[in-house]
Amino acid sequence: MADGCADPLSGRFRSPPMIGRDAELAALLDAVRHPPSAVFVAGQAGVGKSRLVTEFAAAAARDGFPRVITGSCQPLPEPFPYGVLLDCLSQCGDLLREPGPATGALRDHLPELADRLPPAPRPLGDPHAERHRVFRAVRDLLRALGPAVLVLEDLQWADEKTRRVLRFVLANPPPDLSIVATYRREDLPSVAPLGHAFHVPHGVTGVDLVLRPFGVADVRAMIDALVGAAVTSRRFAEAVLRETAGIPFVVEETVRALRDPMRDVRAEGDSARRVLAGVDVPASVADTIEERLATLPDAARILTEAASVLGVPETPEVLNTVAGEAEVAHLIASVESGVLVEETVNRYGFRHNIARRAVYASLPGPRRRELHERAFAALSALDHTPVASLCAHAKAAGMKAEWLRYSELAAKVAEDANDVSTAVDLLVEVLSDAETSPEVANRLATKLCDHALTGLPGGVMTARVENLLSDPRLAPDVRAQVHLWFGLLLQRETGSLDRGAEEITLALGLLGDQPERTVRGMAAMAGPYLGSASIAEHQRSLDRVEGIVDHLPTRELRTALLATTLGGRLIVGDPSTWERIARLPSPSDVRDPEELHHLARAHCNLADACSWIGHYAKAWEFLRDGIVLAKRVGSSYVVGTAEATAARLDWLSGRWSDLGQRLDNLIETYADLLLTTDLHLTRGWLAAARGEWGRAEEAFQATTGPYPAAQVFPVGISAAGGMAGMLLSRGKVAEAEEHVRRGVTMVRSKGAWVWSGDLLPQAVDYHLAVGDVDAARLLVSETASGLRGVDAPLARAGLAACRARLAAATNDRVEADRLYREAIDLHWDLGLSYRATQLAEQAEGETLADAEVLEALTRSYDALGATVDAARCRHRSRSTGAATPSPRGRRGYGSELSPREQDVARLLAGGHTNQEIAQALFLSRRTVEEYVVKVRRKLNVSSRHDVRL
CATH class of the missing domain: 1.10.8 (Helicase, Ruva Protein; domain 3)
Incomplete structure (x- = not known):
């Protein structure tokens, strides 16, 4: 097993390779190549100074550099005079060459070298003269070593005499000597590693390195x-x-x-x-923190204990109030020691949370409770109300009433901030407490069920709701709700369709006297994009549910029901949906916040449905209204679904500028919600078009979530098409087969031909690539039949493109040209510029050699940011012998990256090898190597691994 690996059987680790210090290592090696030199390496404890010099010593040995002699200063109350220097010199007997007479002054200090040094001189009787004699002896002995590197670690613990002799040596160093010293700035006894401001003299290579924490x-x-x-x-x-x-x-x-x-x-x-x-806090880290705390005065230590209880960076006033007896001097001592740091202006906390946890864990229970009580009192007195902190302190202090109050407030704040996971945790925590009253338990259980379908991944919500089933405090009507949402979650989160149906059936029976909840449960069941039921079955369920809309007692309930059913109808291409939409109230007529929430959901659901079937202009109209409504009532989850739909629409319409960063931000923001599967799909499409194969594959795989049986069908079908298309474009036909089969199986089992637009073209391409024209024809025929009477502009455009491919594959050129024109027009009419451009290229055929046509295609792809397609057209143009001008015209870019260099830099930042970059950009490996050198030079990085965009 290679170093840096974990044994999968034992779970034990070995030392990892050095990470992220290539530039610093290169600077060290370069300095040693130009002696005399002095390199000072600064960095806080644990940042990797020792690892860097260890790697340096190994690299120096491999490259035939001078001998590296290493010594470490020790954290002693009274360091030994010249201790680290004598430790180093004692190792150098085999290097000595004719040590001069002055080196005899070190004979008594270095018994290991006594037989190689001149006799010790007579004492001078003057301490200053003796010290000067030792300084000269050290310098002369270092000169006698010849080419050598002296590595002195942890110089902050060196004695003053060592600092002085180093200043003396570096003022006139031996010509072949290099000194490398590491130190912690926060632990220096003065402002500089050598005791006072020291400037490396002319003729000495001086390098100062600061090791920063990792990103x-x-x-x-x-x-x-x-x-x-x-x-x-x-x-x-x-x-x-x-x-x-x-x-x-x-x-x-x-x-x-x-x-x-x-x-x-x-x-x-x-x-x-x-x-x-x-x-648990690692023992090694806890020991390190304890050692540092031991150096603090008692009052300063109490201040750090207060900081550990507060948990987040706080002002000196709050810290002092909680500590009870601290002063500014104690805060200064804690900061100077490196235990606390100023996180933001006038707010102080621990450098990292592990350190905070280590201090917190060291507190006795009664002391911890006392500090939590003080923290609660101090934070309660603030002008603003940090409800989450007050909730945590009240719980830890055993203040039950306050804990309950602030738990509900904190859950609402978390919900408003789209932090559904935190809101759920807070509610579950109170529900789990046996002392919570039945009244409160029923109220919070209802709130928890309201969060049930917000989409927390990995079965998180399912487990939370299931725990409520055995809670004896719940009233029958609340327990019925729990059964309903538990059943829906079983189907959506875990794919347990049969068990979920049993729970829902049980719930519907128990909800007989609650028609509004019964209808909402039935509507949620009828959603067509989840579960194994066919689209035809879902449509029948929707008919049954909508049959009782007019019998509901309030308009708010009717709007809530329509919010689910209208989107469900439209996403399966039901043309009657457009008439049914008129049943929604006008936004200007709605005042109730709850109804506004459902109306926002209705508009965003309709926008999402339009985006899947191909009504893109309508999608934007619904989306704009939905976002306005959702923001009016602060419905963050609805806004999240709208943002995911907007990102997919931007991809489809060719608005890719900054889309990648936006997708990354959205995926991070909504990481705990199932709507990220949609975002991952769009991320996969974008990455594939840019040649970021690894990232695209990772994104497409992420669309399935942890339970493939419960995935969103349109997303899963489109992801299968995206993977197949990417593999086919790279010539990996055999690997594409699995994804084509999976996607087509999903379409057939569900009867979801309406969602075939993102899969059918790739499936037909695959069958034609393997020579199975009959399979391609069958698939086209099935799709045509499945789309009869269905409102599906995207699928119909894809079907037209597939018919053109079939005609071209069977050498019916005239029909192929006609069908390609039809397909291209359909895609342009829908606003699908990227797919229309790809079809225009395919219509020209594999033998396209018209330089003007290729140049026009290249410009179109470049305008979109479709790196791979543009590179393919350039490659084909070069093969015709025609020059391919830069889209900006021929000019020099100076220190800026050219368009091709930007492509290379982006792929480098994604971790691609030169061979992978060459394949993506249709370049030779030698050309890519030249580009990599230019990119590194312009970005001023020493390694390809340091390229960041």
């Missing part, structure tokens, strides 16, 4: 190295970064403490936070 990319790389596989989710890496502040030592120890590393590091969204919250 998310390096944290992710380090975790992958530790577990031995590139499996860490970005969200987990981000959670680790927040927990550890990116300090490599803390990152490593935290990962080593995981219970199931290979599973845990894959955690997404809120699950990542939960995993880390369940990890």
Whole structure:
């Protein structure tokens, strides 16, 4: 097993390779190549200074550099005079060449070298003269070593005599000597590593390096190295970064403490936070924190204890109030020691949460409770009300009434901020308390059920709601609601369709005297994009549900029901939906916030349905109204679904500028909701068009979620088409077969020909690529039959394109030309510029050699940002012998990246190899290598791994 791997059987780790310090290592090696030199490496504890110099020593040995001699200063109350220097020099007997007479002054200090040094001189009797004699002896002995590198670690703990002799040596250093010193700035006894401001003299190569904590990319790389596989989710890496502040030592120890590393590091969204919250503070980190606390005065330590209880950075006033006896001087001592840091202006907390947890865990129970009581009192007195903090402090202090009050308030704040996971956790926590009254339990259980279908992934909500089934405090009507939502969750989250149906049937029986809840449950069941029931069955269910709309007692209930059923009808292409939409009230007629919420949901659901079947202009109209309504009532989940739909519409219509960053932000914002499957689909489409194969595959795979049986069918079908199309474009026909089969099976089993527009063209391409024309014909015929009487503009446009492909494959050129023109016009009419351009290229045939046509296609692809397609057309144009001008005209770009260099840089940032970049951009590997050199030079990075965009 390679270093840096976790044994999957034992869960044990080995040391990972050095991560993220290529530039610093290169600077070190370069300095040593130009002696005399002095390199000072600064960085906080655990940031990787020792690892850097260890890698440096290994690299120096491999490259035939001078001998590296290493010594470490020790944190002693009274350091030994010249201790680290004498430790280093004692190792150098084999290097000595004719040590001069002055070196005899070190004979008594270096018994290991006594037989190689001149006799010790007579004492001078003057301490200053003796010190000067020792300084000269050290310099002359270093000169006698010849080419050498002296590595002195932890210089903050060196004695003053060592600092002085180093200043003396570096003022006139031996010509072949290099000194590398590491230190912690916060622990220096003065402002500089050598005791006072020291300037490297002319003729000496001087380098100052500062090692910063890792960012998310390096944290992710380090975790992958530790577990031995590139499996860490970005969200987990981000959670680790927040927990550890990116300090490599803390990152490593935290990962080593995981219970199931290979599973845990894959955690997404809120699950990542939960995993880390369940990890005990590593003993090595706790010991380090305790050692640092031991150096503080008692009052300063009490201040850090208060900070650990508060949990978040606070003002000095709040810290002092909670600590009870602290003063500004004590805060200054805590900051100077590095225990606390100023997180933002005038707010102080721990450098990383692991340190805070270590201090918190060290507090005795009574002391912890006392500090929580003080924290509650201090925060209650603030002008603003930090309800989440007050909730946590009230619970920890045993203040039940206050805890209950602030739990509900904090849940509402979390819900308004779209943090459904936190809202659910707060409600569940109160419900889990045996002392919570039946009245409160019933109220909160109802609230929890209201969150049931907001889409928390991985069975999170299912487990929460299931726990309520056995709660004896629930009234019959509330218990019936729990059965209803539990059944729906079983089907949607886990794919347990039969068991879910049983729970829903039971609930509908219990809800006999609550027609509004019965109807909403039935409407949710009738949603056509989930479950194994065919679209025809869903339509029959929708008919039954809508049959009682007019019998509901209030317009608000009718609007709530229509919000679900209208979108459900339209997304399956029911043409009668357009008349039924008129049953929705006008936004100007609605005042009730709850009805406004349902009206917003109705408009956003209709926008989503339009976006799937191909009514894109209508989708934007519904979307604009839906977002306005949702923002009026603060419905963050509805806004989230609207943003996902808008992103997909922007992709389809060719508005790709900044779309990638927007998708990343949305995926992060809504990581705990199932609507991210839609966002991952759009991310996969965009990445595939840009040649980011790995990212595209990861995104397409993420669309299925943890329970493939419960996936959203339109998303799953389109993701299968996206994967198949990407593989076919790369010539990986055999690998595309699995995805084509899966997507077509989904369409056939569901009868979902209305959603075939993102799959059918790729499926037909696959069958034609393997020479199975009959299978392609059958699929086209099935689609045509399935679309009869269905409102499906996108699927019909895709069907036209497939007929053109079939005609071309059977050499019916005249018919193929006619059908391609029809298909291209249909796609342009829908506003699908990218797909229309691809069809225009395909219509020209495989033998296209017209340079003007290829140049026009290239410009169209470049305008969209379709990197792979543009590169393919350039490649074909080059093969004709025609020059392909830059879209901006021929000019120099100076220090800016050219368009092609931007493409290479983006693929480098995505971790692609030169061979993969060459394939994506249709370039030779040699050309890519030249581009990589230019990109690194213009971005001023020493390694391809440091390229960031």
